Amino acid sequence: MTSLTSSFLPALRSRFKVFLSPHLLRTVREISFSGQEVTTEYTTKPKPRPAPDNPLTFGTVTTDHMFITNWKLGQGWKNPRIVPYQPLQLDPTAKVLHYAIEVFEGMKAYLGDDKELRMFRPMKNMDRLHKSAIRATLPVFDKTELKECLKALLEVDRDWAPDRKECSLYIRPTIIGVDASLGVNVATEALLYTILCPVGSYYGGGSFEAVSLYADEKAVRAWPGGAGSSKLGANYAPTVARQVEAAENGCVQVLWLFGDDHELTEVGTMNIFAFWENQRGEREVITPPLSDIILPGVTRDSVIQLIRSWGDVPVVERTFTMQDVMTAVNENRMLGLFGTGTACVVSPVKDILYRGERIAIPTLERAPVVTKVYKNLTDIHYGRTRAFSEWVELV
Numbered sequence: 001m002t003s004l005t006s007s008f009l010p011a012l013r014s015r016f017k018v019f020l021s022p023h024l025l026r027t028v029r030e031i032s033f034s035g036q037e038v039t040t041e042y043t044t045k046p047k048p049r050p051a052p053d054n055p056l057t058f059g060t061v062t063t064d065h066m067f068i069t070n071w072k073l074g075q076g077w078k079n080p081r082i083v084p085y086q087p088l089q090l091d092p093t094a095k096v097l098h099y100a101i102e103v104f105e106g107m108k109a110y111l112g113d114d115k116e117l118r119m120f121r122p123m124k125n126m127d128r129l130h131k132s133a134i135r136a137t138l139p140v141f142d143k144t145e146l147k148e149c150l151k152a153l154l155e156v157d158r159d160w161a162p163d164r165k166e167c168s169l170y171i172r173p174t175i176i177g178v179d180a181s182l183g184v185n186v187a188t189e190a191l192l193y194t195i196l197c198p199v200g201s202y203y204g205g206g207s208f209e210a211v212s213l214y215a216d217e218k219a220v221r222a223w224p225g226g227a228g229s230s231k232l233g234a235n236y237a238p239t240v241a242r243q244v245e246a247a248e249n250g251c252v253q254v255l256w257l258f259g260d261d262h263e264l265t266e267v268g269t270m271n272i273f274a275f276w277e278n279q280r281g282e283r284e285v286i287t288p289p290l291s292d293i294i295l296p297g298v299t300r301d302s303v304i305q306l307i308r309s310w311g312d313v314p315v316v317e318r319t320f321t322m323q324d325v326m327t328a329v330n331e332n333r334m335l336g337l338f339g340t341g342t343a344c345v346v347s348p349v350k351d352i353l354y355r356g357e358r359i360a361i362p363t364l365e366r367a368p369v370v371t372k373v374y375k376n377l378t379d380i381h382y383g384r385t386r387a388f389s390e391w392v393e394l395v
Helices: 002-016 022-029 095-099 122-135 143-156 237-248 298-310 322-330 368-381
Strands: 065-072 076-084 102-104 107-111 117-120 168-177 189-199 211-216 253-258 263-267 270-277 283-287 315-317 334-341 345-354 357-360 392-394
Touching: 065 143, 076 143, 095 168, 102 122, 117 143, 117 368, 122 143, 122 168, 122 298, 143 168, 143 189, 211 237, 237 253, 253 345, 270 298, 270 322, 283 298, 298 315, 298 334, 298 345, 298 368, 322 334, 322 345, 322 357, 334 368, 345 368
Parallel strands: 211 253, 211 345, 283 315
Antiparallel strands: 065 076, 065 189, 102 168, 107 117, 107 168, 117 392, 168 189, 253 263, 263 270, 270 283, 270 334, 334 345, 345 357
16 A cells, blocks of 8 residues: 555645645545455346347447446545446536546457456556556556456456457446536546446457558647656547548548657557568567657557567667658568557558558568467467466456
């Protein structure tokens, strides 16, 4: 509990300059809830299971139950429980509705051929949610205990895990500020809840379908000193307009650029990788280094470790620009581009629309490393290999 307190309090002091009274200090120390305290109320009206031909469009189907727990200043976390899936009741002045005081995570559980349900690197998501909560001055929590609560929820709705190729059970933990006040300050009440969604391919046409990107010069996703490295809902709402513009231009995702030299930062909601021959003629995989403008993706970290474990292609964490991409294409050194993330896993790129020109990227033709990454990751997800077995936890 000491480590949690030491990490949470400096964030409050430095970012909000608030006076930390003994009352608040006591509250911060009372932040834990336990997986053993979770109670379960089973639904009396179970939902019909999706039909075999249901494409399980991302985020449109939810399971029968949800996990929920409440936090209040002076009381800490209370009443962790699994309840039937239901609407939330919020006061119209709840902070989340006005100032987007909210953080979330995206993670998955996979039903393997052996019928075991596996969570993929859940503690990495717990670490990131914890850091995001600090950034939003929301209450923090015991990361291991929250993971155990999620396991309990998965066990209750285990039969919702789709037994299909390229499908999984998506897990969405969320923390929101709910105190009834229009004041722009630290939330004094919060709600942590988690829902589950059986999902298929993110794009609907297959998990490994190459996509077109719209390189946006007019907007940035994040900036130095901002919150781009945290998973805040406020980071996503402004991106939707650019996503619409991308679709109007025949593209599937936005390629987010930054700075006068148009550094590549992220693609849609994913991290970005390039596979090319550098100017010395050496093949390498390159991805932007973590910073305020890059989300520390769990899949990103997994891909880096996976490729490095093979020992044949180095992975370099370094900024690169659209000029670098165009030069590599023109000199026939570009082998491929791909995005990585929980929702899509690996998303190969076929072209980029940049300044009115479509730049062809030969990912599927010249970058077998991308296919190899996807196969190796999904083999881990579904328990088809013992490699990196420490990355999965059985439910």
